[in-house]
Amino acid sequence: MLSCALMVTGRPGWYRARQYALGTCAAWVLTVLGVIQPANAQSPAVAAYAAPSTCPDQAWFEAELMRRVAASGEATSPATLSISVRAADAGFVGALRYSDAGSGQATRTVRHQSCEQVVRALALIGAVLAEASAKKQAAPTTLAFDDSAGSRAERGPTRTSALRRVGQADAPREARPEPKEAAWQTRGRLAAGLGVAFALAPDLVMTPRVGLGLERQQERAPLGYRLSVSLSRATSGTLEKYGASAELAWTTGRLDGCGCLRLGPGVSLDGCAYADVGELVGASIEGVTNGHTRRTLWLSPGLGVVIGSTLLGPLGLELGLRGFAPLVRPRFYFNAPDQPDGSDPRWLHRRVPSVGASAEADLVTRFP
Numbered sequence: 001m002l003s004c005a006l007m008v009t010g011r012p013g014w015y016r017a018r019q020y021a022l023g024t025c026a027a028w029v030l031t032v033l034g035v036i037q038p039a040n041a042q043s044p045a046v047a048a049y050a051a052p053s054t055c056p057d058q059a060w061f062e063a064e065l066m067r068r069v070a071a072s073g074e075a076t077s078p079a080t081l082s083i084s085v086r087a088a089d090a091g092f093v094g095a096l097r098y099s100d101a102g103s104g105q106a107t108r109t110v111r112h113q114s115c116e117q118v119v120r121a122l123a124l125i126g127a128v129l130a131e132a133s134a135k136k137q138a139a140p141t142t143l144a145f146d147d148s149a150g151s152r153a154e155r156g157p158t159r160t161s162a163l164r165r166v167g168q169a170d171a172p173r174e175a176r177p178e179p180k181e182a183a184w185q186t187r188g189r190l191a192a193g194l195g196v197a198f199a200l201a202p203d204l205v206m207t208p209r210v211g212l213g214l215e216r217q218q219e220r221a222p223l224g225y226r227l228s229v230s231l232s233r234a235t236s237g238t239l240e241k242y243g244a245s246a247e248l249a250w251t252t253g254r255l256d257g258c259g260c261l262r263l264g265p266g267v268s269l270d271g272c273a274y275a276d277v278g279e280l281v282g283a284s285i286e287g288v289t290n291g292h293t294r295r296t297l298w299l300s301p302g303l304g305v306v307i308g309s310t311l312l313g314p315l316g317l318e319l320g321l322r323g324f325a326p327l328v329r330p331r332f333y334f335n336a337p338d339q340p341d342g343s344d345p346r347w348l349h350r351r352v353p354s355v356g357a358s359a360e361a362d363l364v365t366r367f368p
Contacts (some may be wrong), residue, residue, distance in 0.1 A: 043069045044079035044098070044130050051085035055092070055115035058083075061123055068127035070307055081132065094118040097128045129209075132217065189213045189228065191318070193362030200280075200352060201236035202250045207358060208232065209254075215366070217260065224260040226270070229253065236337050238285060246332065247283040250298050252278030259304065266310030276300045280352070282332040300326040300356070314366045322358045329354065 043066040047056035056064075061083065079100035086093055091113040098106045106129060110121045197209040213228025236248040258272040280298040302324030310316045329352040 044081050044126055046083065047080040048082040052087055052115065055085055056119045059118050064120060064123040065126050068124055069130060072178065083122055085115060092118045094122050096122045096125055098126065100133055147283050164166055183219045184216050185219055186214065186216050187366045189215055189364055189366050190366045191362045193259040193360055195358050195360030197234060197356060197358035199356040205234045205236060207234045222262040226258050226260060228256045246282060247285055248280065250275040250278055250280045252298055268308040272304040272306060274302055274304065295330060296330045297328045299328050300324045316364045318362045318364055320360045323355065325355050326352050
């Protein structure tokens with residue numbers, strides 16, 4: 001309330017003094033009223049509001065929004081807000097959609113452990129957008145607000161920090177999405193192939209092989225590994241000595257463990273460690289006195305390098321070079337015709353070597 005008072009003694013100057021006092025008070029009142037801004041800030045209308053039951057309701061949000069708009073003291077153009085809040089990752093994520101005739105539309109997102117802080121921040125953002133629209137300022141297109149450490153959980157986002165977040169710079173920066181942990185892809189594999197090996201016979205022998213395995217590859221990363229088992233059988237052909245002949249054959253199962261490096265689309269390089277376990281058999285064919293079939297253990301670890309390439313869809317081709325070292329190295333012999341008891345053994349000219357090598361080509365299909 002404003003008041004003016006003037007005490008004048010004496011009748012002669014009373015009328016003139018009263019006119020002077022009234023003029024002075026009127027000028028003072030007009031001066032004071034001139035510096036007072038009218039409260040013409042208009043709160044944006046809330047067109048939609050959806051939030052969990054544990055969060056503040058729409059009335060609470062509208063009151064907070066009106067308080068923020070009134071505090072800014074800026075005239076705003078008619079605008080509408082659509083608010084949605086959902087629980088996510090031990091916290092809450094809020095989304096605000098702002099629309100007005102002057103600036104068009106804008107979308108903002110907020111993340112925090114406290115739902116009240118999310119709703120409070122959305123109200124602040126709505127007020128800031130309305131103020132920016134009134135000032136004809138370009139609003140940025142994205143906003144990320146994340147205080148997962150909770151260091152400011154008890155304090156709502158301040159107006160200064162909100163202005164800094166929504167972007168007062170010339171080139172607003174977009175929020176960077178949180179990196180996702182690379183996932184592992186698991187697939188089965190069927191393989192069938194043919195190889196050549198230098199092992200028992202003087203010449204190279206054919207080694208057909210079939211196998212089943214499991215491989216895992218890290219998504220968006222070049223690393224992976226695979227495990228597989230396979231079966232193979234090979235024969236030495238006829239070995240002749242002292243007018244007699246025999247044949248050596250081995251049947252093995254292989255356990256493979258490989259580390260895989262993806263070199264490019266559809267091309268990989270594998271380093272493998274493996275072990276062949278099976279049976280080695282020597283059987284006489286003809287010209288042998290008291291010939292018997294002999295069996296012994298085949299045990300051979302090795303290392304290899306495999307290059308793989310995709311042919312069509314899940315079908316691929318793998319080419320490998322392997323080296324191995326048999327741990328069991330028996331010798332086979334013929335009995336001399338005049339010594340059937342074996343007191344004079346006559347050795348075959350080939351025995352299990354100390355090292356061997358093979359080259360293999362496999363067609364591989366992967367599933368699913």
